[in-house]
Amino acid sequence: MTRRTFIRGAGLAGVLAAGSAPAIVHAQTTLRWRLASSFPKSLDTIFGAADVFAKKVGEMTGGKFQISVHAGGELMPPFGVVDAVKEGTVEIAHTAPYYFHGKDEVFALGCAIPFGLNSRQMTAWMVEGNGLKLMREFYRGYNIINFPGGNTGAQMGGWYRKEVKSLADIKGMKMRIGGFAGRVLERMGGVPQNIPGGEIYQSLEKGTIDAAEWVGPYDDQKLGFNKVAPNYYYPGWWEGGPQLDFYINTKSFDALNPEYKAIVECAAAVAHVDMQAKYDAKNPGALRELVKGGTKLFRFPKDVMDAAFKESMAIYAELGSKNANWKKVYEDYSNFRREQNLWFRFAEAGFDDFMQSQKL
Incomplete structure (x- = not known):
């Protein structure tokens, strides 16, 4: 996502919230999409990101763009969502890309690989590095356009x-x-x-x-x-920082007008931040x-x-x-990881190491 696109979308959201939406948004035909998740409803954090996304899309379009969210297994098996989006059976899915590394190992680079990027580094690669560009080039072969849709942060073993x-x-x-x-x-x-x-x-x-x-x-x-x-x-x-994605059928996404496309992008960004915030807030008490x-x-x-x-x-x-796909994407990923670790070892790691040794 570029800063320009994010700002444009955020500005539109503000206009909508004020009750004065541009005429072109009102002109968009009422839409109903189905979203297939790979997760059960009982997991309010990881499944919940899809609910957050759908709710925001509805709010920012004044209810004209409705997305129904379906748990893993309701419309198709949890691991069947990529094929469903590719074929247009559903317009959108929410999943962990590495589930599909059997199709091509590059899927894993869009989520997490062993000893890879942490959550902040992953977002940086996607937004400011070449991550989103490279992954979208790859997903084009599956009729998919992706948007970052959450991160759990570093996981337990x-x-x-x-x-x-x-x-x-x-x-x-x-x-x-x-x-x-x-x-x-x-x-x-x-x-x-x-x-x-x-x-x-x-x-x-x-x-x-x-x-x-x-x-x-x-x-x-x-x-x-x-x-x-x-x-x-x-x-x-x-x-170390697995990213979830919203996978959208390219034909369905291309059919949206520019404002709805921006709204989808902004709603995904909200869900992306919301998921990790929930995990970071809820994990300490649960561990205790x-x-x-x-x-x-x-x-x-x-x-x-x-x-x-x-x-x-x-x-x-x-x-x-x-x-060849792996070589192209991993080379960029690896170079970005090297630079990120050079930085994180000083300020971030130094601060965390000190604070976690204190009795507060």
Whole structure:
């Protein structure tokens, strides 16, 4: 999103709020879109971003542009949304791009890759770097235009039925792990499982899987993972700042007039900020309650982190030699990450390190 577009859209929102909308907005035929989410309604944070988006679009168009929001599984399977948007079955979806890395590994770069960008860095790459431009070029092949639609912030490393004391404990472990990280886990000796959020608890409870990761304390507590796997690890090295996206069918988006396009962009920006604000506000209390209830917190052993990093970098190098799309996007992503880490290691990390050691 460019500053100019954002300001233009924000200005329109102000006019609409004042009750004096431009004539061209009123001239737009009343629209009804369907939005397919990949998430269950019970997760008011990650699913809720789609509700925030739809509500803002309705408000800024005086009710003339209505978007109905459907939870994962209502219109199609949670992982069927990309094909649905591509074919025009629905106009829009809200999802985590890395779910679809099996189609092309570049999908993961639009969300999160192991040892990638944190949430602020991801937004910076999208908005001020080349991220949005490069991803939209890629998504064009799927009849999709994307808009950033939220970020969870750095995630936890998941729930484990047994303690992970060393890399040896990863061998043979069946773990529900999202997106691209499963490939890394597999090279470490683990057995990745790609399971939708609404089905994780049952799999963990029945012992079908040995471990599972989702997001962080607030969502994890709602899903009840602590009841069946008491060992909670951090950090989620595979998701330093996963971005959610709104995927819109290009034909549907192109049919909108300029004002409605700007409204869609602004509503997505509101949802993008709102999601992480919710997670940052709600996670601390949830973590405190989990620990109070018996959850045991552990940091991943160093050999696990080292092995994960080594295998991740090896995979990226291999992909660069056989996937032209990956090579193009990852080269820019990697260069941006290098510069961001140069900056964050000083002011940001220095401040955080000091503050988190204080007793306030």
